[in-house]
Amino acid sequence: PMIYIPGLYQIVERVDEDGVNEKTASFALITRTANDSMQGIHNDGPNRHRMPLFLTPELEQAWISEITEDDMTEIFHFELPEDGLFYQPVYSLRGGAVRPDGKHKFDYWDWEGLPPLGDDNPRELQTSLF
Structure with a gap:
């Protein structure tokens, strides 16, 4: 099955000190508290017990649509069932x-x-x- 990982991106355009136009792109993946399986796998470092937020195709469509803060909060709390992951x-x-x-x-x-x-x-x- 297909899963989606939501994120945010930004492209900043600026003129450097030599007058050259520069574009800088950055992105971030949305993470959440790890489920039981991922807590056992991602169990070290400063971001231990975190995992990517995996979305279903339906939630992916919601993510790229106009959504309210309540909709976004609901998406952030979605947890893909553990049987949807293979490790x-x-x-x-x-x-x-x-x-x-x-x-x-x-x-x-x-x-x-x-x-x-x-x-x-x-x-x-x-x-x-x-």
Whole structure:
């Protein structure tokens, strides 16, 4: 199924100190509090337990239409059911790391010792031998 991620964008035009016209574009994706599954996946860093706001095709149409603040608040509170998301361990999505088995980076990867989803502290670290 198709899902949509709403966002905001802005294009700013200005003249720099040399008189040259510059355009700067920026955008932001709308995020929300993570659902139970995503809390176990996105569980580190300053934005831990956040996830993109995923919209259905109907809500996507509402998002790009003229809407009231109440409509926008309702959209912000939408939570895609967990069974609408698919997730699995992968080797690496970042950088150009090549998998040792030659498979695609999105294919399932069996990480030995990977804790269950959501278990942030599977083993206490050994701080002393004595």
